[in-house]
Amino acid sequence: MNISKRLMSQVPHMRGYMLGMIALAMLAGTFVVAQAFSINQIITAAFLAHQGLQQVALLLLFLLLVILGRALLSWGNEVINNRASVQAKTYLRQRLLGQLLALGPAYTRQERSGELASTFVEGTEALDAYFGQFLPQIFATACIPAIVLVAVFATDVLSGVALLLMAPVLPILLALIGKKANALNKQQWKQLSVLSAHFLDIMQGMVTLKQFGGSHAQRDTVKQVSEQFRKVTMKVLRVAFLSAFVMEMGATISMAVIAVEIGMRLLAGQMSFATAFLVLLLMPEFYQPLRMLGTRFHASMESTAAAERIFAILDEPLPASSGAACAATPALRHELRFEDVSYTYGSGAEERPVLHNVTFTLKAGKKVALVGPSGSGKSTLAALLLRFMEPTGGTILADDVPLSQMTAQAWRELVSWVPQRPYLFNTTLAENIRLGRPDAPMDEVVAAAKRARLHEFVQSLSQGYQTVIGERGLSLSGGQIQRLSLARAFLNNTPLLILDEATANLDSVNEKEVLQAMEDLMRERMTLIIAHRLHTVMQADQLVLLDKGRVVGIGTHEELLAKAGLYRQMVLAYQRKEVA
Numbered sequence: 001m002n003i004s005k006r007l008m009s010q011v012p013h014m015r016g017y018m019l020g021m022i023a024l025a026m027l028a029g030t031f032v033v034a035q036a037f038s039i040n041q042i043i044t045a046a047f048l049a050h051q052g053l054q055q056v057a058l059l060l061l062f063l064l065l066v067i068l069g070r071a072l073l074s075w076g077n078e079v080i081n082n083r084a085s086v087q088a089k090t091y092l093r094q095r096l097l098g099q100l101l102a103l104g105p106a107y108t109r110q111e112r113s114g115e116l117a118s119t120f121v122e123g124t125e126a127l128d129a130y131f132g133q134f135l136p137q138i139f140a141t142a143c144i145p146a147i148v149l150v151a152v153f154a155t156d157v158l159s160g161v162a163l164l165l166m167a168p169v170l171p172i173l174l175a176l177i178g179k180k181a182n183a184l185n186k187q188q189w190k191q192l193s194v195l196s197a198h199f200l201d202i203m204q205g206m207v208t209l210k211q212f213g214g215s216h217a218q219r220d221t222v223k224q225v226s227e228q229f230r231k232v233t234m235k236v237l238r239v240a241f242l243s244a245f246v247m248e249m250g251a252t253i254s255m256a257v258i259a260v261e262i263g264m265r266l267l268a269g270q271m272s273f274a275t276a277f278l279v280l281l282l283m284p285e286f287y288q289p290l291r292m293l294g295t296r297f298h299a300s301m302e303s304t305a306a307a308e309r310i311f312a313i314l315d316e317p318l319p320a321s322s323g324a325a326c327a328a329t330p331a332l333r334h335e336l337r338f339e340d341v342s343y344t345y346g347s348g349a350e351e352r353p354v355l356h357n358v359t360f361t362l363k364a365g366k367k368v369a370l371v372g373p374s375g376s377g378k379s380t381l382a383a384l385l386l387r388f389m390e391p392t393g394g395t396i397l398a399d400d401v402p403l404s405q406m407t408a409q410a411w412r413e414l415v416s417w418v419p420q421r422p423y424l425f426n427t428t429l430a431e432n433i434r435l436g437r438p439d440a441p442m443d444e445v446v447a448a449a450k451r452a453r454l455h456e457f458v459q460s461l462s463q464g465y466q467t468v469i470g471e472r473g474l475s476l477s478g479g480q481i482q483r484l485s486l487a488r489a490f491l492n493n494t495p496l497l498i499l500d501e502a503t504a505n506l507d508s509v510n511e512k513e514v515l516q517a518m519e520d521l522m523r524e525r526m527t528l529i530i531a532h533r534l535h536t537v538m539q540a541d542q543l544v545l546l547d548k549g550r551v552v553g554i555g556t557h558e559e560l561l562a563k564a565g566l567y568r569q570m571v572l573a574y575q576r577k578e579v580a
């Protein structure tokens with residue numbers, strides 16, 4: 001569907017706003033004609049009929065009322081246009097956020113966050129020009145010239161015919177320039193997104209850039225991207241100025257042609273002054289909305305380019321996990337089974353199989369650790385378990401029910417995930433712990449923090465649990481972040497726990513505390529440990545050894561040491577690294 005049609009048809013209540021815009025445009029047309037008629041009457045009465053102020057007083061009062069009416073209409077227009085615009089922006093922003101959340105990390109990881117952020121913030125903001133300016137102008141252009149034309153026909157048929165013949169000139173010129181402008185605006189929008197994405201990359205990778213002295217190269221890249229953006233912006237402006245020039249010329253020439261025709265007939269005595277004057281008064285009002293449409297059309301081009309990107313995201317198919325076929329109520333009391341689970345990233349030429357027929361079982365109260373060399377597919381398996389994506393082959397079953405039969409959201413209520421790098425939000429410590437259970441009472445938050453060995457630290461802060469974490473607030477150490485993440489898991493209290501190498505990069509004091517808290521958390525739960533290092537997994541009940549996406553061994557640490565060469569090599573390499 002065409003972008004403009006989608007914008008108009010998909011935003012709720014837009015029909016009401018559009019009807020309002022049409023009603024105001026019709027009223028505006030009527031007022032324009034009334035104003036021209038009263039000015040004409042006043043001028044002919046005062047200058048041709050030599051009437052005094054008293055005789056034209058009523059006409060002057062009428063003119064004043066019409067001018068007041070036009071001012072009121074313009075205020076009404078502003079109100080409706082702004083409301084329509086705010087409604088559209090809010091609605092599309094909410095839908096975009098909902099869609100991105102539904103698509104999940106599997107989608108957002110493939111996209112550049114800066115580009116998504118600029119679509120979300122600037123892209124939706126750019127719709128202002130469409131809903132607040134272009135859309136009402138379309139209605140004004142459809143209604144006002146039509147009403148003026150009727151008035152001109154009623155006054156003088158010949159001038160009406162001339163106006164009618166000249167009328168299509170401006171829309172045709174606009175359509176001709178519009179195509180070029182559209183392509184350029186798309187380019188401009190793309191460049192702006194690339195610029196935002198680069199900037200965010202630099203902000204996020206600041207430490208790495210400084211460390212490796214790469215900031216100069218990045219500065220040059222941003223300079224290049226900015227230069228490309230400048231060039232395309234200049235092109236857009238050139239087309240917009242050219243368009244304004246052509247439209248002005250078109251309008252002026254059209255008006256001049258009709259004015260000459262009127263002048264000739266006036267000289268030849270075929271037309272009265274009053275009629276000629278009225279037509280001349282009405283003519284600019286006929287062209288004004290058309291000229292305005294040209295200007296607003298260019299302003300709205302950025303909106304349609306941004307809308308195209310917004311709709312492309314909204315059209316992304318959602319993972320099957322949100323479908324209506326997912327009616328089963330998730331439960332996990334006995335076991336979680338991976339049956340021949342396979343996963344392939346990408347499709348077609350980009351296809352990348354990373355998991356092949358993975359089969360193993362996780363029993364209640366047991367700890368299973370996934371081990372394997374880097375890139376063997378451990379994190380992919382965890383992502384499947386978290387339902388960020390669905391297996392391309394095989395099934396994951398919870399108590400014999402395939403996960404695909406339950407919604408991802410309902411399933412995730414049974415899972416706590418302690419990731420490698422937990423994300424903290426720019427809010428209070430309490431809110432950060434409450435992430436999984438926003439309604440949890442404070443005493444449960446405190447109990448969870450105590451079990452995660454975080455409470456003492458929180459108490460040492462002057463504002464305790466109300467301390468704001470984030471940009472200008474408190475910053476936490478790696479160990480404290482890990483413990484906060486464990487506190488979230490304690491509070492969630494789910495039957496399944498996924499630990500993604502929670503002790504990476506910690507000093508020994510912090511690591512000991514984190515390990516103790518983790519031990520507590522794992523007790524009486526089903527735990528899947530994604531082990532990128534080895535000493536955290538030796539106590540696991542069972543180890544699943546992955547190599548290039550295949551299970552190549554299952555057993556305890558001792559059993560795998562005895563029978564799996566790959567595992568032995570990994571342990572030796574790990575021990576050598578620890579000693580060094």
Ligand SMILES: Nc1ncnc2c1ncn2[C@@H]1O[C@H](COP(=O)(O)OP(=O)(O)OP(=O)(O)O)[C@@H](O)[C@H]1O
Nearest residue numbers: 109345352354373374375376377378379380381532
């Ligand atoms: N979004 C993606 N698109 C394409 N390939 C991917 C994607 N994510 C991971 N891969 C590839 O899948 C394979 C398995 O990656 P995965 O992150 O699951 O391994 P891992 O065992 O967790 O590794 P590590 O221990 O180093 O974190 C790797 O070859 C990786 O390059």
